[in-house]
Amino acid sequence: MAKVKKNGEQKKEWRKAVKSAMLKATEQESKDRLGDVEPSFNYRWEHVVSVVKLSTKLARLTGADVEVVEAAAWLHDVRKEARGDHPKEGAKLARKLLAQTDFPSAKIEHVAKCIEQHMGLWRDKPLTDLESMVLWDADKLAKIGLTAAFHWTGSALAGSKLRDMNDLIERARSVDWHRKTVASMHTKPARRAAKARLKAYNALWHELEAELKGDDLFNRNK
Numbered sequence: 001m002a003k004v005k006k007n008g009e010q011k012k013e014w015r016k017a018v019k020s021a022m023l024k025a026t027e028q029e030s031k032d033r034l035g036d037v038e039p040s041f042n043y044r045w046e047h048v049v050s051v052v053k054l055s056t057k058l059a060r061l062t063g064a065d066v067e068v069v070e071a072a073a074w075l076h077d078v079r080k081e082a083r084g085d086h087p088k089e090g091a092k093l094a095r096k097l098l099a100q101t102d103f104p105s106a107k108i109e110h111v112a113k114c115i116e117q118h119m120g121l122w123r124d125k126p127l128t129d130l131e132s133m134v135l136w137d138a139d140k141l142a143k144i145g146l147t148a149a150f151h152w153t154g155s156a157l158a159g160s161k162l163r164d165m166n167d168l169i170e171r172a173r174s175v176d177w178h179r180k181t182v183a184s185m186h187t188k189p190a191r192r193a194a195k196a197r198l199k200a201y202n203a204l205w206h207e208l209e210a211e212l213k214g215d216d217l218f219n220r221n222k
């Protein structure tokens with residue numbers, strides 16, 4: 001890995017270091033879940049890349065510190081195997097890892113705080129730190145809408161957990177936390193996008209049901 005000088009010391013480039021740590025963690029997670037089977041689709045990596053894209057865009061839209069948000073987004077699920085403790089454990093790893101890189105030392109604690117606070121699919125009490133809000137919103141945006149529909153459908157079908165397409169629709173509609181997630185969004189752009197994503201999710205199942213029933217043979221616009 002390329003090294004750069006910081007305070008006279010050789011340090012790793014932070015973006016390369018966090019990406020490589022995260023990729024390794026997602027590959028381990030897939031292996032633990034699927035045994036020795038080579039995963040054809042690395043869900044966690046796909047999720048993290050999408051959280052990085054969403055959170056950096058959202059940071060620019062809201063005036064948050066892009067560097068803090070990006071580092072936190074790359075590492076927020078790095079200790080996912082620790083389940084309920086993964087935000088705390090992820091924050092610990094981030095502190096250690098970022099200190100070995102050229103990432104600004106003064107911002108490391110802020111990155112750790114964002115990671116520590118990203119838990120929960122909805123919140124009763126909103127967060128107050130802007131960068132933490134941005135990471136939370138981006139992480140949840142990546143779990144709702146069409147993205148959620150395709151991620152969940154893929155794994156549900158692959159695991160043969162469904163009887164038929166009607167079962168798929170029924171289960172997709174029985175998810176009740178999406179609405180709470182939308183209502184918990186902190187930032188304006190994320191709340192707007194979350195509402196649109198939920199609308200698209202509901203419309204998808206509606207259209208699929210119409211296809212299965214043949215309702216689309218009739219002019220539904222009348």
Ligand SMILES: [Fe+2]
Nearest residue numbers: 076077086118
């Ligand atoms: Fe997480």
Ligand SMILES: [Fe+2]
Nearest residue numbers: 047076077139
């Ligand atoms: Fe996540």
